[in-house]
Amino acid sequence: MMEDMKQKLLIILMVYALFQLKTSEGIEHRMVYVNGINMHVAEEGQGPVVLLIHGFPELWYTWRHQIVSLAAKGFRAVAPDLRGYGDTKPSTAVNNSTYFHIVGDLIALIDNLGVEKVFVVGHDWGAVIAWYLCLFRPDKVKALVNLSVVFQPRNPSRKPIETLRAIYGNDYYIIRFQEPGKMEAEFAQCSTANVLKKLLTYHNPGPFIIPRNTSFSSDGPYHLPSWLSEEDVNYYARKYNQTGFTGALNYYRALDLNWELTAAWTGKKVEIPVKFIVGDLDLTYNSPGTKEFIHGDGFKSYVPFLEEVVVMKGVGHFIHEERADETSAHIYNFIEKF
Secondary structure (H helix, E strand, O other), X not given: OHHHHHHXXXXXXXXXXXXXXXXXXXXXXXXXXXXXXXXXXXXXXXXXXXXXXXXXXXXXHHHHHHHHHHHHOOOEEEEEOOOOOOOOEOOOOHHHOOHHHHHHHHHHHHHHOOOOOEEEEEEOHXXXXXXXXXXXXXXXXXXXXEEOOOOOOOOOOOOHHHHHHHHHOOOEHHHHOOOOOHHHHHHHOOOHHHHHHHHHOOOOOOOOEOOOOOOOOOOOOOOOOOOOOHHHHHHXXXXXXXXXXXXXXXXXXXXXXXXXXXXXXXXXXXXXXXXXXXXXXXXXXOOOOHHHHHHOOHHHHHOOOEEEXXXXXXXXXXXXXXXXXXXXXXXXXXXXXX
């Protein structure tokens, strides 16, 4: 009984701290009850809302530079931890990690913010969610800036996992993430900090391969780039030590389920003003057929209000951290027009 009371007290104190916390740069933190979950939100500034949606293995923290920059330019920057990540509870199961659940959380957050429409910026999984937010509820989005992951039309004849396995083989990271508990067990054999260093420092345009029967971080030690500090890694590591990786990995495990659920949107276009930014060394930009899709007629045919494509030279996947100031300027220069 006493242990239960202690755990409840710790939870109450954590929530209170989140409500009260301000970072040294003025970023405020609070908990918001949306769509049946308690969502952690970081925000700063006054003005039109810019909703910043993170990817994997990120958290709200990945947007720390953009939050400060946008707030200084007259916007209200809002960056949640998505369900199953960081301080947003509860952790997700595969069947409630779908685009519909996550977009539903964000629509409820937008309503909670007291605004009709927002600007949206997404990266990695956040970019995928942003595309579907615009497909499902275009009435809620003024304009979109998406980073790294281009819009991917639904292939009605083949499920995503089958396609990825055929292209990249069984050691491709998304395939390796599919078996529940397996990747979590491999991560647990390493320090969480080293797992995150390997993921966050990947700067190779080739596919991310995780060979079987080897330690996940056996190719370390990892030398951090100038844009990623030990303090940054430690922040991520503390949060993943608390939550584990299952909530995040379940997004990948729901890919085929999402394919089934979104059949009615096959061929639907994203009819929102869009700017797309990608690094030329990003593994997503270098996947088969992607450059041709982006620079040919395909991308524009599915995103008819695509206004600009920016390819940053010498930049990898975590573009908004690697080139924080440049990315922030690109975001501002686009959304300030509306």
